[in-house]
Amino acid sequence: MPDVVLYWLRSDLRLHDNEALAWAAAHGAAVLPVTCFDPRQFGRTALGFPATGPFRARFLIESVADLRSSLEELGSGLAVRTGLPEQVLPVLAAECGAHLVVAQQEPAPADAAIEEAVRAELDADGRELRLFWGSTVVHRDDRSAVGVDDFRVRPPLSVPRAFPPLPNVPLGRMPALGDFGLHAPELDRRAALEPRGGEAAGFQRLVAWMWTSNALGAYADPPTPERPTPEPSRLSPWLAHGCLSPRFVHAQVLEYERRRVRNAGTRAFVAALLARDACRWAALDGRLPALESPAASPAERRRLDAWRTGRTGLPFADAALRELRLTGLLGHDARRDVAHQLVHDLALDWRLGAAWFASQLLDHDACISTAHWMAAAGLPDGPLAPEPRLDPLAAGRHLDPTGATIRRWLPRLAPLPDATIHDPRPSQTPSGEWVERTM
Ligand SMILES: Cc1cc2nc3c(=O)[nH]c(=O)nc-3n(C[C@H](O)[C@H](O)[C@H](O)COP(=O)(O)OP(=O)(O)OC[C@H]3O[C@@H](n4cnc5c(N)ncnc54)[C@H](O)[C@@H]3O)c2cc1C
Structure with missing residues (x-):
């Protein structure tokens, strides 16, 4: 021993x-x-x-x-x-x-x-x-057995009842944000959630979403104009930091299926957890590049700054990027929307956008993020299938049909009628140069 x-x-x-x-x-x-x-x-x-x-x-x-x-x-x-x-x-x-x-x-x-x-x-x-x-639902050593509906998941391990003593060394003090030159971010009352770090808070969010709100069973419900996407779990920050074990979350889904309902929602949620696993397998197999920020010319830098501060003139994308900067979180479809905007409309290297996501996201996970950015950039050698180019304007209209997201994050546009709220603002010059604008 x-x-x-x-x-x-x-x-x-x-x-x-x-x-x-x-x-x-x-x-x-x-x-x-x-x-x-x-x-x-x-x-x-x-x-x-x-x-x-x-x-x-x-x-x-x-x-x-x-x-x-x-x-x-x-x-x-x-x-x-x-x-x-x-x-x-x-x-x-x-x-x-x-x-x-x-x-x-x-x-x-x-x-x-x-x-x-x-x-x-x-x-x-x-x-x-x-x-x-x-860090996955399926254990690394069992993954050859993964099939769509047939995969082995080991039971989660319990918390040890006692722990061996500490050797005699100073434990050191916890750093504060100021030690890293950072200031405590202010709570934005528009944030969907202000996640607190730690295992206890992760359990609370899991219970609140899955059991108290019963949202798991509705995870795949069809969209309605009032609720274009079902309520997501927002568990990603705890999963990314390992405060929640994906295998434990999966075990909770099985428990929910036994006690409440097994339906398209519960199965779609398991598929989301497995999509997370797949990004890790890609990294493990050497199919993900290390993320390095490329150099940006002054014109590219201006476009990047307009994008990351939510000043491109495309209201839904601008609203999404402001939400990211002010809360550290963003829903999946909005992430895709702004990724496609950066790569295709702004003609920027995907790694510039990925670097901003890596800086800002509460749930930053290099495996998942790189895989999705490569897919948005249409790269054929990434771990996910290259995505066809998405029109961010059409996608925004689809995701935010009443303009509620735009009104929440860009209040100066709030008085605009639903019919025109998505219209691009005149931030792009006739020569195609994007200029910074203040809203
Ligand atoms: C450009 C881009 C960058 C992304 N970067 C990250 C990232 O850095 N970290 C991150 O956790 N997710 C990332 N995602 C995937 C996805 O957007 C988030 O996992 C999801 O929005 C988290 O919200 P949730 O916890 O409510 O997810 P839910 O819909 O409730 O899903 C439950 C969990 O499943 C996993 N998951 C869900 N969707 C996916 C997916 N498509 N691929 C892989 N795993 C998934 C997540 O761990 C998530 O917490 C990215 C997506 C895109 C398009």
Whole structure:
């Protein structure tokens, strides 16, 4: 049995259904859970955006704080460090005499590269990095069995009842947003939801949406003019940070099907969870490129800035991009709409839009985002089928038939009648140049 085990947490910020954590709890004589706030995640990108915007940074800090107090309740704790994991972990392992570091494997190319850097540093010191799986419904080792209606899902693991003691090292203080040069974002009363980070808040949202509102059974209901899309779960921020295990969410769907109803809605929701899995398989199989921001000429930069600040003149897309900037969230169809607008109408490299999404989204997930941006760009070598070009104006009219979304996020357009509210504003010059405008 290993004496001291270091358990390195990244996007698995939970106690429930956590293979690496369960293994460490069962095998370590002493276990030090540790998470690193990696400066690469918090600096500025080459385009000048924060790599992690304030909504996601706050969510992450809340999630880590929630996990720290849950581990304390189990008689353990959580070490928190700011620094590069490949530098921090070998030092910490030496400090507490750990020969083994365990972690959940992350398939996105940038995360996998950091894993390799950590492994190399540990190897050089005669220490080991052991990776476990935990970010999909279907286990990595079972995926050959996946069929449309026939796939094996392992039962979720329960929370360990007790946890081995901590080795004697300082745990460190939690960082604040200001440490990353960020300010606390203000609550926008128009936000559909203001998600709080952490496992407890994730459970609450799951219960509220699935069981209390009974929305799962209506997930595939046909659209109506008042409700063009069914109420989505908005679970993605908790899934992206691993506060909720996808396998646990899937088990809840099966429970709902047993106790309430099994219908097109419940099956469509399972399909959404499996679509998430598929993006991870693509990364695992090396079918996703690492995301790098390309250079932008001054004219491209102007178009990008008009797009990301919601000033392109296309009301629905502008409303959607303002919602993203002011809340950190956006519905799926609106994401597609603005992605197609950036790639096709504004003729920009998809990676510029993906970089903005990566900065702003509360639920940023490099595997899912890259797969969808490549599909929107029509790239034939991406993991999803290339999408035919979408007309963002027509799509906006379809998604927001009464103009309610436009009125919510662009209040100056509110007095316009439904018939013209979607009409493009004159922001594009006759030569096709997009100019910034203020609304
Ligand atoms: C350009 C673009 C970028 C995107 N970037 C991200 C991202 O960074 N992170 C992210 O989680 N999702 C991303 N998505 C997929 C999707 O838009 C979000 O998962 C969804 O809007 C989250 O809302 P929800 O939790 O209410 O989803 P629900 O509809 O309630 O679905 C439940 C869960 O299933 C998964 N899911 C749903 N739809 C998809 C899908 N099409 N592909 C993969 N997984 C899915 C998500 O984990 C989601 O939380 C992107 C889509 C597009 C078009």
